[in-house]
Structures are given as C-alpha cells and as structure tokens.
Amino acid sequence: MAEAPRILLEHHLKKLKLPTVLREYEKLARQCATEGLDHVQFLARLVEMETIDRERRLVERRIRQARFPVVKQLESFDFKAIPSLNKMLVLDLARGDYIDRRENAILLGPSGVGKTHIALALGLAACQKGLAVRFTTASQFVHEMIEARDEKRLLRLQDQLARVSLLIVDELGYVPLSQTGSELLFDIFSRRYENGATIVTSNLPFQEWTSVFASERLTGALLDRITHHVHILEMNGESYRLKQSRSRRRPPSE
Ligand code: ADP
Ligand code: MG
Numbered sequence: 001m002a003e004a005p006r007i008l009l010e011h012h013l014k015k016l017k018l019p020t021v022l023r024e025y026e027k028l029a030r031q032c033a034t035e036g037l038d039h040v041q042f043l044a045r046l047v048e049m050e051t052i053d054r055e056r057r058l059v060e061r062r063i064r065q066a067r068f069p070v071v072k073q074l075e076s077f078d079f080k081a082i083p084s085l086n087k088m089l090v091l092d093l094a095r096g097d098y099i100d101r102r103e104n105a106i107l108l109g110p111s112g113v114g115k116t117h118i119a120l121a122l123g124l125a126a127c128q129k130g131l132a133v134r135f136t137t138a139s140q141f142v143h144e145m146i147e148a149r150d151e152k153r154l155l156r157l158q159d160q161l162a163r164v165s166l167l168i169v170d171e172l173g174y175v176p177l178s179q180t181g182s183e184l185l186f187d188i189f190s191r192r193y194e195n196g197a198t199i200v201t202s203n204l205p206f207q208e209w210t211s212v213f214a215s216e217r218l219t220g221a222l223l224d225r226i227t228h229h230v231h232i233l234e235m236n237g238e239s240y241r242l243k244q245s246r247s248r249r250r251p252p253s254e
Contacts, residue, residue, distance in 0.1 A: 009025075010022060013025075018050055019050075019053070020049050020050040020053040020054070021046055021047075021049070021050050024046060024049055025046060028042065028045060028046055028049075029042060032045070055130070058130050059127055059128055059130060062126075062127035062128075062130060062131065062132060062133060063124065063127045065132065065133070065134070066123055066124075066127055066133040066134055066135050067134065067135055067136070068120055068123060068124070068135050069120075069135070070120065071120070071124060072116075072117045072120040072121050072124070073121050073124060074090070074091070074094055074118075074121040074122075074125070077114060077117055077118065077121060078240075081114075081237070081240055081243070082113055082114060082235055082237045082240075083237070084234055084235060084236040084237055085114075085118075085233060085234070085235050085237075086233060086234075089231060089233060090118060090122075090233065093105055093122055093231060094121070094122060094125040095125075096125060096126055096129050096131070098197055098231060099126055099129075099131060099165050099166050099197040101197075101229070102194055102195060102196055102197055102229070103197055103229040103230065103231065104197060104198045104199065104200070104226050104227075104228075104229060104230045104231070105122070105197075105198075105199045105200075105230065105231045105232075105233060106199070106200050106201075106202070106226070106227070106230055106231075106232050106233070107119060107199070107200070107201040107202070107233045107235060108201075108202055108203075108204075108205060108232065108233070108234055108235065109203070109234065109235030109236055109237070110203055110236070110237075110239070111203055111239060112238075112239025112240055112241045112242060113235040113236070113237050113238070113239060113240060114235060114240055115170070115201040115202075115203075115235055116170055116171075116201060118233070118235075119135070119168050119170055119199050119201050120135065120168075122166075122168075122199060123135050123166065123168050123199070126165065126166045131165035131166060132163070132164040132165050132166075133164060133165065133166045133167075133168065134160075134161060134164045134166075134167050134168065135168040135170065136167075136168070136169060136170070137169070137170045137171040138169055138170070138171055138172040138173075138174075138175070138177065138185065138212075139171070139174070139175045139177075141169060141184075141185060141188075142177055142178070142180075142181035142184060142185065144157065145157065145158075145181075145184040146180065146181070146184075158187065158188065158191070161188050162188060162191040162192055162195070162196070163196070164196060165196060165197065166196070166197045166198070166199065167188070167192060167196065167197075167198045167199070168198075168199045168200075168201075169185070169198065169199070169200045169201075170200075170201045171201060171202075171203075172200050172201065172202040172204075172209075172212060173202040173203045173204035173208070173209070173211075173212050174203060175212075176211060176212055177212055177213055177214065178214060179214040179215070181214075182212075182213040182214040182215065182218050183214075183218070185213075185222070186213075186218055186221065186222050189222055189225050189226055190221075190225055193225040193226075193228070194228075194229070198226065200226065206223060206227075209222075209223060
C-alpha cells in the first residue's frame with residue numbers, strides 16, 4: 001500500500017480506538033490474499049479479532065479496578081475441606097445471576113475457613129462477565145472514606161461505590177467501627193439496597209454484629225437491608241491454614 005493511505009488509515013484506527021485492527025490489518029490482509037478470501041471475509045475476521053481482544057481487555061480492566069489483594073479462583077478451592085459449605089450455592093453464585101437480581105451474599109465462619117478465598121473467586125467470576133466489582137475490607141473501606149472526606153471527594157467515592165455491580169466487603173467484625181465508620185458503611189449499604197449486589201464476609205454471627213457497629217439501631221437497619229435478598233453461606237470448620245501446617249509437620253510414617 002502507498003504510504004499516504006496507510007498513514008490516514010492508521011490515524012483513523014487510533015482515533016476509533018481499534019488497536020487490534022491497527023496491529024493486525026497488514027498481516028491479515030496478506031494472509032487473506034494468499035488464501036483467496038475476499039474483502040468481506042477479511043473485514044469479518046479483522047473485526048472478530050478486535051471484538052475478542054476488546055472483551056479480554058475489559059476483563060483485565062475490571063480485575064484491576066476491583067483491587068483484589070490477590071487473585072483467587074474457585075478451581076483452586078478444595079470444597080471437601082469444608083463440608084458445611086453449600087458447594088451448589090457457591091457454583092450457582094459464580095454464574096452471577098444474583099448480581100443481575102441485585103441480591104446479596106453473606107459468608108459467615110471463623111478465621112481461615114476460606115471466606116476471603118470464596119469472596120475473591122466470586123468477585124473474579126463477576127469481572128470475567130465484564131461487570132464492575134470493588135473489593136475492600138470493612139476497615140479499609142472506612143479508612144478510605146474518611147480520607148476521601150478530608151480531601152473533599154467523599155461524594156464522588158460514595159457514588160462510585162454505590163454504582164459498582166458487585167461490592168465485596170471482607171472481614172466485617174474483626175475491628176469495631178466508630179460511629180462515623182458505621183454511618184459511612186450504612187450509607188453505602190442503603191444506597192446499594194436493591195440497586196446493586198453486595199458480598200459481606202464476617203467471623204461473627206448476626207447476633208454479634210451490634211458489637212461492630214456503634215449503635216444497635218444502626219445494626220438493625222443495616223441487617224434489615226442487607227439480609228432482605230440474601231444468600232447465606234455458612235462456613236463452619238477448621239482453619240485450612242492450620243490444617244495444612246499441621247499436615248506438613250506430621251512425620252511421613254503417619
Ligand atoms: P478466611 O477469610 O475465612 O479467614 P481465607 O480465605 O483467607 O480464610 O483462607 C486462608 C488461606 O487458606 C488462603 O490462602 C486460602 O486460599 C486457603 N484456603 C482456605 N480454605 C481453602 C480450601 N477449602 N481450599 C483451598 N484453599 C483454601
Ligand atoms: Mg479473610
């Protein structure tokens with residue numbers, strides 16, 4: 001191809017944000033010429049490449065934006081290690097229909113049983129569907145909110161967190177929240193009520209949630225919203241970490 005049309009084409013492709021077309025058109029054009037494919041077939045292949053790449057880029061972006069501390073998958077979760085967990089329900093949640101229905105999920109159980117792992121894996125599954133996800137811990141959430149308030153960008157952050165398709169709040173219960181912290185968390189949960197899906201993990205049974213929030217009234221109102229359309233995953237069992245380190249220490253003869 002002469003230089004001028006090529007420069008013009010590449011300029012348009014950049015402007016239209018078609019990076020895969022830009023990268024691949026020459027090679028594919030040569031290939032299609034060799035195979036005797038016509039212009040329509042060439043174009044169809046090229047556009048398909050862009051579409052596939054675009055989906056992959058979207059998923060990668062969703063995973064980055066979710067701010068997972070690590071990426072965990074359901075495939076690496078050993079369900080046999082925790083028989084109390086409803087595997088069918090977990091697999092069903094991974095399909096993501098609860099997100100479309102704007103329902104919630106609560107994972108309850110002691111430390112080390114895999115609550116964060118499941119929450120991360122459900123978050124990843126949602127990202128793979130192209131949905132906007134945000135992962136945070138309860139204390140990180142409050143910290144971030146207070147920082148945003150001091151920098152006068154609280155409203156923007158609240159809007160962001162209210163809008164994601166799936167919000168995951170991990171580790172509710174390890175640290176008691178201040179009055180302000182409780183109110184900020186309550187505010188997000190109320191805004192998301194019937195507007196977006198939320199996953200919460202906690203080491204505490206519901207009766208003890210009052211010890212986390214600054215007031216009993218707030219706890220009641222929060223529980224009311226979060227448990228209205230909810231899937232509860234009880235994870236009672238031994239700590240996976242503990243079990244693993246114990247089996248590593250066991251002498252080989254045993
Ligand atoms: P929790 O959040 O309940 O305290 P985590 O999800 O952090 O527990 O689990 C602790 C560690 O053990 C993590 O590295 C997690 O990936 C792993 N783990 C826990 N349960 C399982 C399991 N059933 N199968 C595979 N890995 C597990
Ligand atoms: Mg955890």
